[in-house]
Amino acid sequence: VTELDSAALLDKLAAELPDSVLVADPAVVAGFSRDQAALPASGVPLALVRPTETAQVQTVMRFATQHGVPVVARGAGSGLTGGANAVDGCLVLSLVEMNAILDIDTQSMLATVQPGVITADLAAAVAEHGLWYPPDPASYEFSTLGGNVATNAGGLCCVKYGVTRDWVLGLEVVMADGEAVRTGRRTVKGVAGYDLTSLFVGSEGTLGIITEATLRLRPAPGPAATLAAFFPSLVSAGRAVTGIVTSGVPSVLELMDRTTVRAVEEWKRMDLDLDAAALLFACSDLGGDAGRAHVAQMARQCQEAGASLVVETDDPLEARELLAARRLAFPALERLGSVLLDDVGVPVGRIAGFLEEIELVAKERGVLIGTFGHAGDGNMHPTIVFDPDDPSSRARAQAAFEDIARGAVRAGGTITGEHGVGLVKLDYLESEIGSAALGVHALVKRAFDPLGVLNPGKVLRDATTSPGVPHST
Ligand SMILES: Cc1cc2nc3c(=O)[nH]c(=O)nc-3n(C[C@H](O)[C@H](O)[C@H](O)COP(=O)(O)OP(=O)(O)OC[C@H]3O[C@@H](n4cnc5c(N)ncnc54)[C@H](O)[C@@H]3O)c2cc1C
Numbered sequence: 286v287t288e289l290d291s292a293a294l295l296d297k298l299a300a301e302l303p304d305s306v307l308v309a310d311p312a313v314v315a316g317f318s319r320d321q322a323a324l325p326a327s328g329v330p331l332a333l334v335r336p337t338e339t340a341q342v343q344t345v346m347r348f349a350t351q352h353g354v355p356v357v358a359r360g361a362g363s364g365l366t367g368g369a370n371a372v373d374g375c376l377v378l379s380l381v382e383m384n385a386i387l388d389i390d391t392q393s394m395l396a397t398v399q400p401g402v403i404t405a406d407l408a409a410a411v412a413e414h415g416l417w418y419p420p421d422p423a424s425y426e427f428s429t430l431g432g433n434v435a436t437n438a439g440g441l442c443c444v445k446y447g448v449t450r451d452w453v454l455g456l457e458v459v460m461a462d463g464e465a466v467r468t469g470r471r472t473v474k475g476v477a478g479y480d481l482t483s484l485f486v487g488s489e490g491t492l493g494i495i496t497e498a499t500l501r502l503r504p505a506p507g508p509a510a511t512l513a514a515f516f517p518s519l520v521s522a523g524r525a526v527t528g529i530v531t532s533g534v535p536s537v538l539e540l541m542d543r544t545t546v547r548a549v550e551e552w553k554r555m556d557l558d559l560d561a562a563a564l565l566f567a568c569s570d571l572g573g574d575a576g577r578a579h580v581a582q583m584a585r586q587c588q589e590a591g592a593s594l595v596v597e598t599d600d601p602l603e604a605r606e607l608l609a610a611r612r613l614a615f616p617a618l619e620r621l622g623s624v625l626l627d628d629v630g631v632p633v634g635r636i637a638g639f640l641e642e643i644e645l646v647a648k649e650r651g652v653l654i655g656t657f658g659h660a661g662d663g664n665m666h667p668t669i670v671f672d673p674d675d676p677s678s679r680a681r682a683q684a685a686f687e688d689i690a691r692g693a694v695r696a697g698g699t700i701t702g703e704h705g706v707g708l709v710k711l712d713y714l715e716s717e718i719g720s721a722a723l724g725v726h727a728l729v730k731r732a733f734d735p736l737g738v739l740n741p742g743k744v745l746r747d748a749t750t751s752p753g754v755p756h757s758t
Pocket residue numbers: 320321357358359360361362363364365368369380400421422423424427428429430431432433434435436437438439440441489490491493494495496615703704740743
């Protein structure tokens with residue numbers, strides 16, 4: 286750790302970077318010190334750095350390694366785990382100024398992007414060529430591709446098209462010591478060497494700084510046919526989900542529980558059935574008759590599972606109206622108070638039982654929990670509503686959050702399906718992966734970042750590799 290004081294460190298760094306890149310004004314820097322997670326603590330950064338090119342990122346990392354200064358990478362700060370929260374004395378490295386789409390290769394269906402490109406901007410740019418970049422986190426209009434890669438973001442279309450990892454072919458990464466390395470390739474297949482690309486995907490800024498990504502594209506699918514189905518019980522909705530995923534591949538399969546349906550209905554009056562225990566949405570993008578037949582088959586499966594009402598359409602406008610309720614799920618719950626948006630996954634066949642367990646947690650902890658999520662891949666977002674000014678409410682919300690994470694692991698699932706560990710799931714990681722695998726994680730971390738300057742204290746709690754620690758604000 287450096288023996289220089291903050292002012293001397295800033296002077297030294299300022300001498301190595303253009304004026305516009307280094308921001309030391311505490312009022313501005315404070316705005317970049319945390320992400321969207323409600324509860325985890327954040328520290329006070331030394332400064333904000335907004336590089337415009339890889340060489341400047343290299344300068345920052347060389348400086349960080351030389352002086353033992355922690356670096357917290359950051360995209361749009363839309364994360365929900367505290368992963369981009371500052372630690373005391375760190376440099377916040379915002380990649381948003383590196384926002385060029387460097388190349389769209391329509392013949393090989395590849396895009397090469399800098400990390401600060403907004404996900405929706407890439408989607409729009411490739412759509413002009415009739416191509417599609419599938420990963421679609423609900424935050425796609427403001428999250429960055431660098432953040433998506435660093436968290437391995439998922440979204441609505443994962444059930445058919447996979448997560449961000451499935452679309453990343455190669456990366457440029459600046460390592461802790463400032464060296465820039467290229468991983469992966471521009472070919473669809475390729476197995477030369479260890480799969481470093483996959484290791485960096487989802488590493489949450491703890492192994493290296495992503496400065497470029499080569500992404501796969503595919504031809505855009507046609508408009509989807511869609512259904513919405515109400516169920517009288519979670520068990521019947523769960524039966525429908527397993528029936529649907531074991532007999533075909535929907536392009537969307539989403540679920541909202543009773544509490545979420547109520548929150549949406551009370552806000553927007555969409556004639557949703559308030560007696561329903563669950564509302565399911567399913568789409569097929571097979572196109573034309575094949576798509577309509579697929580949706581008709583899924584509708585039959587819903588009815589056989591016990592649905593009280595099923596509505597089908599192949600009209601894109603009507604489909605958008607049907608899916609509007611699902612898009613409103615999170616904002617509708619947010620209106621009810623502060624929220625802890627959780628992110629857990631269970632094997633698809635266990636969704637119904639897990640949702641019932643969440644209802645029990647809500648009752649036992651005395652909190653309101655609305656659950657919605659990606660039923661087709663078992664990734665659920667139980668959203669705990671709490672009063673931030675009431676310490677008891679906060680504590681009960683935190684306890685419910687922990688119950689749910691541990692319940693997911695007991696059900697053979699995961700503590701996080703797509704948001705990452707960050708700070709909020711640090712305490713539960715070992716319960717999922719075990720102590721031996723946690724030890725391997727620590728070895729990997731030390732190999733990539735021996736001084737522990739990269740996003741210390743995130744993903745892994747290891748004081749020996751953490752020059753800075755988050756403190757309460
Ligand atoms: C309303 C809302 C809806 C959301 N919906 C979804 C969803 O459907 N699916 C989903 O997966 N997530 C969702 N999220 C969470 C969040 O948007 C994603 O995790 C997203 O990928 C984060 O991108 P970002 O640019 O905001 O990254 P940040 O929040 O800025 O950073 C996230 C993590 O990545 C690291 N990082 C960022 N950039 C880099 C880089 N260039 N190199 C190395 N590390 C880096 C950071 O250190 C941090 O650990 C949602 C969030 C909100 C607020």
